[in-house]
Amino acid sequence: MSVENTVTTKTSSELVNRDKPIKVKPLNKVTIVIRLTLLSLVLLSIYGFLTFDYKDVGLIEGIAASIANFRVMFTEAHFSHFNFLEGLHQVFITIGLALLTTLIGAIISLFLGLFAAQNLSTVRVSNMIKSFVAFIRAVPTVLWVLIFAVSAGLGSVAAVIGMTFHSVGYLIKAYSESFEELDEGVIEALRASGANWWQIVWQAVIPSTITYLVSWSFLRFEINFGVAVAMGAAAGAGGIGYDMFMASTFYLDLREVGTITFYILIFAILLEVVAIRIKRHLKTV
Amino acid sequence: MTMLLELHDVSKQYGNNTIALSDVNFSVREGEFVSVIGPSGAGKSTLLRCINRMIDASNGEIVFDGVNALGLKRKELRNLRTKIGIIFQHYNLVDRLSVIENILHGRLGYKSAITGALGIYSREEKEQALKLLNILGLEDQVYKRSDQLSGGQKQRVGIARALIQNPKMLLCDEPIASLDPNASKVIMDYLKDISKSMGITVLINLHQVDVALKYSDRIIGVSKGSVVYDGSPRHITKEEIHHIYGSEAGDLIMDLGEDTDYAG
Amino acid sequence: MQDKFFLKKRLNSILLFCFFLAITYGAIIITEYNVMDGFTSVPEAFRWGISNFYPTQSSLEKLPNIMEKLIETLLISIASATIAGIFALIFAIFGSNTTKINTFFATISRFIATLFRNIDVAVWSMILLFSFGQSALTGYFALFFVSFGFLTRAFIETIDEVSNNSVEALRATGASYSSIVIHSVIPSSAPQMLSWLLFMIETNIRSATLVGILTGTGIGFSFDLYYKSLDYNSASLVVVTIVIAILLLESLSNYIRRVIL
Ligand SMILES: Nc1ncnc2c1ncn2[C@@H]1O[C@H](COP(=O)(O)OP(=O)(O)OP(=O)(O)O)[C@@H](O)[C@H]1O
Ligand SMILES: [Mg+2]
Numbered sequence: 005m006s007v008e009n010t011v012t013t014k015t016s017s018e019l020v021n022r023d024k025p026i027k028v029k030p031l032n033k034v035t036i037v038i039r040l041t042l043l044s045l046v047l048l049s050i051y052g053f054l055t056f057d058y059k060d061v062g063l064i065e066g067i068a069a070s071i072a073n074f075r076v077m078f079t080e081a082h083f084s085h086f087n088f089l090e091g092l093h094q095v096f097i098t099i100g101l102a103l104l105t106t107l108i109g110a111i112i113s114l115f116l117g118l119f120a121a122q123n124l125s126t127v128r129v130s131n132m133i134k135s136f137v138a139f140i141r142a143v144p145t146v147l148w149v150l151i152f153a154v155s156a157g158l159g160s161v162a163a164v165i166g167m168t169f170h171s172v173g174y175l176i177k178a179y180s181e182s183f184e185e186l187d188e189g190v191i192e193a194l195r196a197s198g199a200n201w202w203q204i205v206w207q208a209v210i211p212s213t214i215t216y217l218v219s220w221s222f223l224r225f226e227i228n229f230g231v232a233v234a235m236g237a238a239a240g241a242g243g244i245g246y247d248m249f250m251a252s253t254f255y256l257d258l259r260e261v262g263t264i265t266f267y268i269l270i271f272a273i274l275l276e277v278v279a280i281r282i283k284r285h286l287k288t289v
Numbered sequence: 290m291t292m293l294l295e296l297h298d299v300s301k302q303y304g305n306n307t308i309a310l311s312d313v314n315f316s317v318r319e320g321e322f323v324s325v326i327g328p329s330g331a332g333k334s335t336l337l338r339c340i341n342r343m344i345d346a347s348n349g350e351i352v353f354d355g356v357n358a359l360g361l362k363r364k365e366l367r368n369l370r371t372k373i374g375i376i377f378q379h380y381n382l383v384d385r386l387s388v389i390e391n392i393l394h395g396r397l398g399y400k401s402a403i404t405g406a407l408g409i410y411s412r413e414e415k416e417q418a419l420k421l422l423n424i425l426g427l428e429d430q431v432y433k434r435s436d437q438l439s440g441g442q443k444q445r446v447g448i449a450r451a452l453i454q455n456p457k458m459l460l461c462d463e464p465i466a467s468l469d470p471n472a473s474k475v476i477m478d479y480l481k482d483i484s485k486s487m488g489i490t491v492l493i494n495l496h497q498v499d500v501a502l503k504y505s506d507r508i509i510g511v512s513k514g515s516v517v518y519d520g521s522p523r524h525i526t527k528e529e530i531h532h533i534y535g536s537e538a539g540d541l542i543m544d545l546g547e548d549t550d551y552a553g
Numbered sequence: 554m555q556d557k558f559f560l561k562k563r564l565n566s567i568l569l570f571c572f573f574l575a576i577t578y579g580a581i582i583i584t585e586y587n588v589m590d591g592f593t594s595v596p597e598a599f600r601w602g603i604s605n606f607y608p609t610q611s612s613l614e615k616l617p618n619i620m621e622k623l624i625e626t627l628l629i630s631i632a633s634a635t636i637a638g639i640f641a642l643i644f645a646i647f648g649s650n651t652t653k654i655n656t657f658f659a660t661i662s663r664f665i666a667t668l669f670r671n672i673d674v675a676v677w678s679m680i681l682l683f684s685f686g687q688s689a690l691t692g693y694f695a696l697f698f699v700s701f702g703f704l705t706r707a708f709i710e711t712i713d714e715v716s717n718n719s720v721e722a723l724r725a726t727g728a729s730y731s732s733i734v735i736h737s738v739i740p741s742s743a744p745q746m747l748s749w750l751l752f753m754i755e756t757n758i759r760s761a762t763l764v765g766i767l768t769g770t771g772i773g774f775s776f777d778l779y780y781k782s783l784d785y786n787s788a789s790l791v792v793v794t795i796v797i798a799i800l801l802l803e804s805l806s807n808y809i810r811r812v813i814l
Contacts, residue, residue, distance in 0.1 A: 056688075
């Protein structure tokens with residue numbers, strides 16, 4: 005085959021119509037959907053800005069005030085209602101909440117996640133669990149906590165149960181999707197050798213997915229740390245979040261808010277670094 | 290004949306202890322078809338990428354078309370790169386864009402930041418793209434998304450993208466390593482034809498010794514970062530191939546190469 | 554040899570189990586969590602919920618009011634995620650290893666994103682309460698900051714995953730930096746980025762409820778109001794509307810994801 009040959013047998017003029025411009029960007033469904041979505045988001049944002057309830061707070065003054073506040077918070081942070089060690093103690097309470105809810109959530113989710121995975125369960129059971137879980141996730145965590153607080157009282161019990169609820173909703177989805185990605189052949193091999201369901205789960209399913217399970221669980225732990233801070237502030241769950249709430253809405257002490265922000269920031273970054281380490285480690289194993 | 294490319298004592302060191310290239314010297318004449326062969330990790334990819342400064346060589350001198358590539362500033366470097374087309378093993382197309390958009394990417398080097406960013410192509414450029422598609426037998430795939438193409442078709446898009454640059458030289462880094470024998474032959478034939486009919490110089494990394502011997506005007510053997518063979522494919526001996534690849538692998542390669550017509 | 558292998562494996566499992574037991578115990582002590590109450594209060598809460606926590610005819614009258622707040626909250630969530638997405642795109646391009654201009658800018662941009670992401674949305678809203686008060690802007694900025702931090706990281710990962718090869722090809726043609734970004738990075742990563750943006754909006758609606766409770770705005774404020782006045786029927790109606798909104802939004806974005814990814 006020769007280049008000259010190809011050129012002469014099929015001239016480019018067949019393709020090029022002299023009058024029409026040559027289009028370069030073909031419109032397909034994907035492009036259209038992406039553009040429509042983006043356009044709607046931008047229009048909705050603009051509409052939002054036009055209709056928000058600003059309560060006479062000017063955007064520019066607000067931003068200027070915020071910047072001034074940030075400077076005070078971060079450069080003049082101080083202790084007034086608690087000392088360094090007490091603050092640390094409060095952070096550990098928050099971490100304890102996150103830990104407890106993640107662990108309990110992980111155990112419950114592991115079992116329900118097995119039944120929610122389509123390749124390990126029946127379609128009906130799987131769909132039932134999945135839609136129930138979608139409902140659990142749709143209710144914001146703070147509402148779960150507050151709903152539980154009516155009968156259990158505000159405090160760690162309501163916080164732990166409410167946060168566990170939401171963690172379960174999140175982890176069942178994550179776990180069951182990891183199980184579903186498992187190679188069908190692995191399960192088949194064990195089934196062919198006469199293994200029963202639990203044996204397959206313990207010997208094949210969990211060992212092959214453990215890395216995903218661990219990284220999802222730790223990710224949830226990271227999220228739960230933030231949630232635990234929020235629950236301390238919004239639902240009386242104690243910990244550093246509660247101090248934050250007091251400092252900002254009762255004492256109006258910007259400098260102490262700064263101190264608390266430092267505590268939260270440092271621990272959150274620490275968790276993120278560990279999570280990245282775990283993820284990287286698991287990738288190489 | 291003039292020399293299009295000259296390398297003088299080119300070295301490249303990664304980090305503190307990986308020496309990928311050491312004192313490489315060779316030159317390529319205009320219109321020549323040169324294959325670089327050598328074992329994995331010998332430094333072939335590094336060598337190719339040093340030429341248009343995708344990687345900066347640590348030492349030495351690279352003269353392309355009378356210009357010292359290592360001394361160039363940003364603007365001049367972009368200018369140099371437009372004159373050298375690269376063809377990659379994994380095609381490196383923008384999957385979500387159409388075939389013709391991918392090909393026109395080859396023109397971006399000629400554009401100012403603004404016209405380039407806006408993707409404004411002239412009618413001539415578009416016509417040239419269609420012509421190249423025709424030459425490469427892709428006339429039915431113009432508006433297809435490039436991730437819907439087969440490997441061989443993707444590589445032809447890669448070639449078209451390089452050709453629309455109007456390059457003086459093509460650098461090909463294992464262009465057929467991911468293709469089946471049929472598609473490989475099609476790609477190699479195209480490259481050879483392009484080199485002949487358009488007078489474009491080709492420097493190509495290959496893992497298939499028989500293919501290299503069949504298509505090239507000249508073979509450069511690289512081993513552990515040094516050029517250990519530089520000469521015609523006709524005169525290369527079994528021992529020399531052993532020397533390039535290390536003795537054990539040599540047997541396998543020569544068994545493959547034995548019954549091919551080296552002269553092509 | 555074999556015995557040892559299995560023994561070691563078992564020993565490891567036991568150690569791991571003890572470790573988790575110990576930290577669980579530690580967590581229970583430090584949070585003063587009452588395990589017995591924890592067990593008994595779940596059925597109790599359900600009993601209470603079934604007999605008290607449902608919308609009634611009279612609470613339905615508050616629906617227009619609730620809807621108004623819900624729509625405001627939805628708009629805040631969308632606006633904060635969208636605008637944050639624009640900023641995140643710029644920061645991600647400077648922060649990604651594939652497209653960074655230099656290491657200095659990359660580090661700075663990653664650092665800023667880390668800062669914003671790791672301060673929880675509840676904390677942001679309490680900080681911003683000082684300067685914006687009970688305005689919708691408090692919630693907007695709190696969500697904006699967190700979305701910005703999160704999306705920057707997500708976008709950086711997307712760029713690094715998706716566009717490495719084609720960026721190399723365009724650089725080899727001599728294309729300018731802006732051309733490379735616009736013709737290679739953006740088209741390759743746009744669908745994945747849009748998917749993250751939709752995810753962010755879903756997350757923001759949940760967070761907006763929390764922010765509303767803390768700052769007295771939007772749907773969270775409605776809930777808090779009914780909840781504190783013990784009007785559980787209306788409070789449950791708020792929950793129902795939120796759930797419906799989130800489920801609708803989720804199915805819409807899942808549809809979009811199916812088409813574009
Ligand atoms: N970015 C890099 N950083 C550090 N070391 C590198 C890098 N790229 C290549 N190397 C090292 O340089 C040496 C030469 O690599 P190169 O990719 O050029 O080999 P190659 O001949 O192309 O191999 P192959 O045939 O497998 O593609 C190898 O030892 C490799 O490990
Ligand atoms: Mg290579």
